[in-house]
């Protein structure tokens with residue numbers, strides 16, 4: 001499913017989107033499939049499937065640890081695409097990974113493998129627009145959205161360029177730092193949303209972990225909230241994972257209605 | 258060619274949040290690098306604080322034994338015991354001109370961390386250093402030194418617990434504190450403009466060699482040999498000679514135990530010699546990786562060379578054939594460590610021992626010509642414990 005179609009569908013229902021991130025293969029490929037099912041059952045509208053990389057510089061300790069677990073359990077790009085292809089949920093799947101894994105497979109092949117596996121978006125946290133030309137072309141050709149980021153220090157021309165290049169949605173990093181749960185997200189989110197002028201849906205991530213925060217972010221004007229580390233923490237605990245993941249998703253989704 | 262590239266290598270593969278900081282750094286460097294006041298101040302620090310210029314020493318006994326003329330560029334005599342201070346003084350001064358208050362750095366052997374701590378203490382910066390937990394263990398004297406000078410040292414427990422992981426952690430710090438912090442990278446690695454800035458500040462080595470060798474020998478050397486981890490001491494001594502095609506340039510990488518890789522790790526750190534193209538820590542360069550692009554852990558007896566990547570400009574110069582990548586293994590480096598200590602009364606760093614070892618190995622082949630300059634990038638005091646431990650293990654094995 002394309003990301004734009006999901007946002008259109010939500011707009012008709014007057015809802016905002018919940019985007020959930022999990023690290024594929026943590027603790028196993030089989031488990032990830034079940035977790036994705038639980039997320040969607042709970043209310044997730046889009047699922048970001050992290051393809052783990054050995055050196056995730058944009059991630060905090062929670063997702064770093066998940067990446068390590070997944071790699072040790074044998075996750076790799078071949079297994080990843082196979083697993084993604086077998087997920088039959090009615091939501092867009094987005095691949096989040098680091099550029100060396102894409103470069104090594106080849107931009108064109110990576111984009112095609114995504115499309116073949118039913119993945120319709122790619123986020124690459126270490127690939128700024130300046131370096132993304134080849135992947136951009138490959139994504140266009142394969143009808144996959146390449147999603148760019150906006151941060152509190154992205155201004156002027158950079159902001160314009162990133163907004164022009166992004167498709168599907170724009171990923172707004174609400175504050176400086178790496179991924180991970182935070183206490184306060186409201187203020188910085190308000191500041192950054194006020195500066196962004198675009199037709200593309202605005203998804204806010206980095207630091208959101210509960211319904212209250214999600215509500216504040218949506219009140220500030222976001223079209224979607226992205227939640228990752230909070231789900232990954234539940235998965236890491238290994239306790240009653242599917243039920244708790246579903247419960248958190250439904251709690252967060254309430255804030256999106 | 259984009260200005261951030263060396264041929265197809267280089268670039269800026271970093272999180273969006275760092276792009277404005279890289280632009281700011283590039284602009285500031287462009288503004289100050291030829292500014293008379295900046296240069297005057299830098300010159301003062303280089304002379305009075307670092308102790309430049311360093312001698313180009315004719316290694317009489319080594320030359321005699323190996324049958325060619327060998328000179329040592331004595332970067333081991335720079336304050337702190339390695340070439341690293343050339344770069345940290347330059348970047349710290351730049352950070353001061355930029356109005357930054359805090360310096361962060363990664364370190365492998367602890368030499369760059371120490372040099373950062375020195376510059377920070379002297380110029381009044383708050384500073385924090387990231388160091389792999391494995392390196393904290395094998396180089397703990399340097400940890401004390403950094404702490405004495407007021408730096409906070411953070412042991413990094415992720416990944417291979419060495420230099421690569423320290424860089425990851427420093428990048429994460431920078432992403433969080435980018436507004437008032439300067440990331441003082443210690444080698445010619447990372448995103449543009451770092452490889453250029455570090456190369457320029459280290460080029461003082463090669464510039465001095467040019468004058469010194471003309472004075473002593475009336476000609477340029479036939480070859481220059483330098484060890485290469487990230488590649489800053491190598492680029493520093495090579496760069497002023499790049500246009501002088503008759504001078505052969507040899508970066509010597511750590512061959513570790515052997516030039517083999519297992520599923521998860523390389524038994525060496527020879528990314529120029531046997532690495533493949535990829536993206537690591539901000540740059541398109543030669544790296545050690547598996548078939549999927551996961552980064553392999555590297556290995557070497559010397560912490561400062563133990564890195565899975567190499568500076569993009571070195572990758573480019575190797576690609577066009579201007580430099581000739583080579584490597585020596587752990588045992589050869591150790592032998593050179595003993596040899597230089599005994600023959601010349603100079604204890605080299607294990608990193609620099611790799612360069613010495615290559616010259617010992619190749620002197621008789623004619624490959625190096627008969628006038629060679631070795632960049633003696635650092636002194637070996639920091640390595641005594643490592644060497645003694647290896648000696649003990651060897652003795653034990655011999656008994657069994």
Ligand SMILES: Cc1ncc(COP(=O)(O)O)c(C=O)c1O
Pocket residue numbers: 339340365366367368369443444445484485486487488489490491560561562606608609634635636
């Ligand atoms: C003495 C010495 N030489 C060489 C190196 C390797 O760095 P580079 O390749 O950047 O010169 C180090 C790094 O710690 C070092 O301490």
